Amino acid sequence: xARKDFKxxxxxxxxxxxxxxLGCGDGALLKLLSxxxxxxxxxxxxxxxxxxxxxxxxxxVINADINNKxxxxxxxxxxxxxxxxxxxxxxxxxxxxxxxxxxxxxxxxSFPNMGYWKSRFYLFLKGRMPVTSELPYSWHATPNxxxxxxxxxxxxCHTNNFTIVDxxxxxxxxxxxxxxxxxxxxxxxxxxxx
Amino acid sequence: MDIIKEHKLSIDIPLKLKSGKTLNSYDLVYETYxxxxxxxxxxxxxxxxxxxxxxxxxxxxxxxxxxxxxxMIGSGKPINTNKLFVVCVNNIGGCHGSTGPASxxxxxxxxxxxxxPVVTVQDWVNSQKVLMDNLGINKWQFVVxxxxxxxxxxxxxxxxxxYIDNAIIIAAAPKLTAQNIAFNEVAxxxxxxxxxxxxxxxxxxxxxxxxxxxxxxMLGHITYLSDKSMAEKFGRDLKQEKIGFxxxxxxxxxxxxxxxxxxxVNSFDANTYLLMTKALDYYDPVSDSEFIDKISxxxxxxxxxxxxxxxxxxPSRSEEIVKTLISFNKSVSYACVKSDGGHDAxxxxxxxxxxxxxxxxxxx
Numbered sequence: 001x002a003r004k005d006f007k008x009x010x011x012x013x014x015x016x017x018x019x020x021x022l023g024c025g026d027g028a029l030l031k032l033l034s035x036x037x038x039x040x041x042x043x044x045x046x047x048x049x050x051x052x053x054x055x056x057x058x059x060x061v062i063n064a065d066i067n068n069k070x071x072x073x074x075x076x077x078x079x080x081x082x083x084x085x086x087x088x089x090x091x092x093x094x095x096x097x098x099x100x101x102x103x104x105x106x107x108x109x110s111f112p113n114m115g116y117w118k119s120r121f122y123l124f125l126k127g128r129m130p131v132t133s134e135l136p137y138s139w140h141a142t143p144n145x146x147x148x149x150x151x152x153x154x155x156x157c158h159t160n161n162f163t164i165v166d167x168x169x170x171x172x173x174x175x176x177x178x179x180x181x182x183x184x185x186x187x188x189x190x191x192x193x194x
Numbered sequence: 195m196d197i198i199k200e201h202k203l204s205i206d207i208p209l210k211l212k213s214g215k216t217l218n219s220y221d222l223v224y225e226t227y228x229x230x231x232x233x234x235x236x237x238x239x240x241x242x243x244x245x246x247x248x249x250x251x252x253x254x255x256x257x258x259x260x261x262x263x264x265x266m267i268g269s270g271k272p273i274n275t276n277k278l279f280v281v282c283v284n285n286i287g288g289c290h291g292s293t294g295p296a297s298x299x300x301x302x303x304x305x306x307x308x309x310x311p312v313v314t315v316q317d318w319v320n321s322q323k324v325l326m327d328n329l330g331i332n333k334w335q336f337v338v339x340x341x342x343x344x345x346x347x348x349x350x351x352x353x354x355x356x357y358i359d360n361a362i363i364i365a366a367a368p369k370l371t372a373q374n375i376a377f378n379e380v381a382x383x384x385x386x387x388x389x390x391x392x393x394x395x396x397x398x399x400x401x402x403x404x405x406x407x408x409x410x411x412m413l414g415h416i417t418y419l420s421d422k423s424m425a426e427k428f429g430r431d432l433k434q435e436k437i438g439f440x441x442x443x444x445x446x447x448x449x450x451x452x453x454x455x456x457x458x459v460n461s462f463d464a465n466t467y468l469l470m471t472k473a474l475d476y477y478d479p480v481s482d483s484e485f486i487d488k489i490s491x492x493x494x495x496x497x498x499x500x501x502x503x504x505x506x507x508x509p510s511r512s513e514e515i516v517k518t519l520i521s522f523n524k525s526v527s528y529a530c531v532k533s534d535g536g537h538d539a540x541x542x543x544x545x546x547x548x549x550x551x552x553x554x555x556x557x558x
Contacts, residue, residue: 048529052529052550063528064528
């Protein structure tokens with residue numbers, strides 16, 4: 001099953017693009033983009049298990065930590081640099097986005113929205129850190145060290161002069177949410193940044 | 195248990211060497227495993243490292259010990275001989291059957307000794323291409339090697355891009371560092387300063403520079419292991435109960451190294467050791483004036499693998515190759531495998547390492 005954000009990303013990516021997928025996991029996104037958009041490029045992941053799975057998906061994959069400087073990749077060498085559902089695990093999101101903008105023409109970032117009403121109610125009613133289907137970890141065992149809301153993300157982009165050129169916010173059911181209520185009704189967010 | 199027989203190919207078409215010298219005729223000793231398919235497109239070339247040879251897998255008749263990479267190559271193994279036709283050749287300059295310093299030079303009637311020409315990675319690749327043509331193989335599906343073998347796999351992609359689909363380069367480097375060359379030089383000095391080396395012509399004098407070659411091997415062996423693996427295997431364990439305040443073999447590691455040195459002397463030729471270290475020192479394909487043309491034109495798909503505890507060719511050295519390949523938009527994957535095995539980790543069984551190999555090979 002393709003993930004919800006993959007569908008949007010695949011619609012955004014132009015035919016025959018050069019793509020760098022940071023935190024590529026099992027390589028499913030690059031495999032999809034190769035099939036649907038004739039895209040090519042590399043996945044990057046720090047976990048040897050993910051490297052093995054990516055090789056099984058027959059994508060090019062580089063075993064590296066995206067928290068370090070990405071000096072494998074030269075300036076403007078990719079059409080897209082993608083960070084799908086990994087923003088919340090990186091040490092320094094701003095530095096990483098700067099690095100992504102150095103390498104690619106466009107940056108695509110998807111992340112779970114902590115402003116989603118279910119997360120808010122979890123904390124509000126239960127008085128505990130949210131545990132949801134998108135964020136299944138309890139607070140002490142989570143790899144997610146930089147969770148944010150859609151509003152937070154936009155604020156960070158504004159502060160750092162990252163230009164948001166497109167966005168798709170979807171609800172838990174996958175339907176697109178109106179912009180005015182996105183921070184409350186959106187479960188996951190996808191941004192295209194320059 | 196597969197009983198493997200070696201084959202010999204005698205070539206009388208001269209091989210022009212990078213040094214400018216020529217080998218007018220030479221023998222290549224090799225082994226094969228599995229079956230070449232009708233399309234002749236399932237062949238794998240294994241390139242051996244400094245002290246390796248063509249006996250890479252299976253057993254020779256009456257031999258208990260299998261080939262040096264038997265854990266990797268065979269039925270159902272990552273390099274699966276149920277599907278693939280595997281070839282491994284003893285490189286020229288070697289001492290396990292292919293023409294080398296201990297072979298008889300047909301032009302003089304005596305062994306080459308120190309007159310054997312210096313051979314390079316490129317020369318080996320050229321001789322491997324001669325074998326390939328003789329075996330009727332149109333294209334290698336994979337060329338695979340660790341260490342000095344990995345350098346040959348890289349060179350194949352550069353020199354014969356139309357004859358190789360995939361190169362698997364393990365625990366290698368794009369060129370040696372000053373430290374690497376320094377270790378090689380100490381090894382060479384150990385051999386050449388042994389009085390029994392006789393200016394390289396020890397066979398004519400009916401001598402063998404055993405002490406020098408053993409010392410070279412002991413030094414090399416230290417660089418193939420990691421500090422941690424040595425600590426775990428030997429620590430400060432003594433052979434006797436107490437230290438003796440003398441210079442006998444006291445620590446287990448001393449005993450082990452001496453054993454490795456002595457064992458090596460019985461199976462390896464000192465002049466071959468000198469040649470192999472020179473081939474390592476000279477290797478530097480990126481500085482080749484034609485490198486950009488060569489790397490640009492190759493369609494070879496690359497897999498690089500390094501090991502965390504390897505300090506002879508640490509992960510950063512493999513990453514130099516990966517970075518170069520990425521800068522030319524080549525198809526490349528890279529895995530850095532956690533291992534305490536040091537440089538020799540490429541010869542050891544390791545689940546992550548073997549899965550990486552298997553997954554890449556099965557999908558390409």
